[in-house]
Amino acid sequence: MKTRSFTLTLGILILTTINALSQTAGNPVTDLLLSAWSPRNFTSVPVTDQQIDMILQCGIKAPSARNGQPWHFTVVSNEAVMKEIVSNITPGNVIIVISGKVSQTGVTPDFDCGLATQNMFIAATSMGLGARIYGGPVAAAREKREALQIPEGFTPVILLRVGNIEKGTDAVSGASPRKAKEEIVNWVR
Numbered sequence: 001m002k003t004r005s006f007t008l009t010l011g012i013l014i015l016t017t018i019n020a021l022s023q024t025a026g027n028p029v030t031d032l033l034l035s036a037w038s039p040r041n042f043t044s045v046p047v048t049d050q051q052i053d054m055i056l057q058c059g060i061k062a063p064s065a066r067n068g069q070p071w072h073f074t075v076v077s078n079e080a081v082m083k084e085i086v087s088n089i090t091p092g093n094v095i096i097v098i099s100g101k102v103s104q105t106g107v108t109p110d111f112d113c114g115l116a117t118q119n120m121f122i123a124a125t126s127m128g129l130g131a132r133i134y135g136g137p138v139a140a141a142r143e144k145r146e147a148l149q150i151p152e153g154f155t156p157v158i159l160l161r162v163g164n165i166e167k168g169t170d171a172v173s174g175a176s177p178r179k180a181k182e183e184i185v186n187w188v189r
């Protein structure tokens with residue numbers, strides 16, 4: 001009797017595991033989300049205009065409140081201009097400055113811009129490129145709004161650096177650890 005109930009429990013456990021795995025393993029989107037990371041070291045192999053075009057399309061496709069699309073994207077590939085914003089930039093990289101529309105109350109739609117940024121981060125990663133989001137240099141980008149030709153009524157919210165990853169860079173040790181699920185998730189069933 002004991003053996004039968006053990007076999008049954010084991011069977012249920014195996015089926016549950018298979019079911020859970022079949023929902024994620026081989027799903028290219030979840031696999032990519034779970035393996036994406038933000039490299040720091042890039043090669044000078046240039047990112048192509050076609051790659052940037054696809055990344056931008058994915059950013060533009062992001063959802064936004066009331067479909068307001070309150071963003072503007074400035075693609076910077078000029079090395080001198082990039083260096084003034086991100087000092088350790090590698091030639092061949094591209095910086096996309098994501099600017100948000102300034103509302104009458106002076107608030108920018110940061111959340112919508114964040115969604116567009118994450119879409120582009122994931123798109124670049126899926127294309128085998130490296131992408132890193134930068135908040136630190138936003139002030140520098142705001143100061144350079146004229147050189148960046150940012151349209152009136154928009155202000156830089158966040159930056160995305162895209163480049164080819166240095167070969168031999170270890171994605172596992174390069175990625176930052178995450179908090180344990182138990183620490184940050186609660187369910188109300």
Ligand SMILES: Cc1cc2nc3c(=O)[nH]c(=O)nc-3n(C[C@H](O)[C@H](O)[C@H](O)COP(=O)(O)O)c2cc1C
Pocket residue numbers: 036037038039132133134135136137158174175176177
């Ligand atoms: C809003 C935001 C601002 C960030 N600003 C910077 C930055 O100024 N400099 C930098 O090196 N990385 C910056 N990052 C990258 C984070 O450090 C990185 O996403 C985080 O450590 C997770 O790393 P991983 O994607 O490799 O796991 C920023 C990320 C976000 C989302």
